Amino acid sequence: MLALEFVSTVHANRAGPADDLADIDGMTAWGRAHAESLGLDAASFVADEALRAEVVELRLAVRALFAHAVHPEPPSRADAHLLPPFEEALPLVNATAAAVPLAPRLDWPADGAPNIMIVPAMPASESARIRAALASATIELLASPHRERLRTCLAPRCVLYFLKEHVRQEWCSVGCGNRARAARHYRQHKAH
Template sequence: MLALDLVSTIRASRTGLTDSLADVTGMTEWGRAHADPLGLDATAFVATEALRNEVVELRQAVRALFARAVSPGPPSGADAHRLPGFAESLDLVNATAMAVPLAPRLDWPSDGLPVRTTVPAEPVSESARIRAALAVSAIELLTGPHREQLRTCLAPRCVLYFVKEHARQEWCSVACGNRARAARHYRQHKAH
């Protein structure tokens, strides 16, 4: 899920928080890694500082919406105290998605079956197209069936959101589950 990948550009490491979009190089690498859903040429895409700033602003708005979606559970501890307000975030995500009207297009290769793709209905900048794809992904996640499974990972030091895939899942990854169990074991044995 593209929106989940976007909010996961803020991660915790042993040295503290890491932001994959902290600079233009990181934004370029992230954009290239997500070229298909963003409609980019993975070999030619190079981010600008303006695009990076706009994507980071959108990411923070999406993180604010995710924080609301997981309540009454706790939001991610990475930046809950620095997130923009809910109404402001909602307005930004909606405006960003609406800035690029999309239309279906039929592609039919001579050696294959017809395929429906979605393309901008009119020419738009690369930045607007990228941000619209990210905003639409967030809207789809927050209005779809996965919203009910959206969770904050409660493992020590983890700051990620994840979609709960099975009833017993409590953490975003096996590593976080192991870390949480080890911390619980340590607390129990330290108390005795």
């Protein structure tokens, strides 16, 4: 899901929190990796600092909405102190999605069946199109039944959000579950 992949551009590695969008090269690589979902040409897309800054601002707003969605669970520890208030994040995400209205377009290849393509209804900048796709993906996720399964991974050092797949799932991955169990074991044995 694009919205989860977007918020997961903030993650943890052995050195601590990491940001895939920390610089223009990171934004370019992430945009190219998600070119199809963002309506980009992967071969020619190159981010600039203005685009990167706008996308990072949107990511903070989206992470604020995710933090609101998982409440009363705690938000991700990665950037909870940086998130805008919910009352600012929600209108920003909605306005960003609405900035590029979309329309269906019939695509009918000579040798195939017709299909629908969703395209911008009017010309829009590359930045606006990228951010609108990310905001729209966020709206779709948070307005769907998937929102009820959205969780914060509480494993040591993890800062990801994930969709809970089964009743007993507490972590985003097996690796995080192993780290959490090892930390719990260490705390229990250290106390004795």
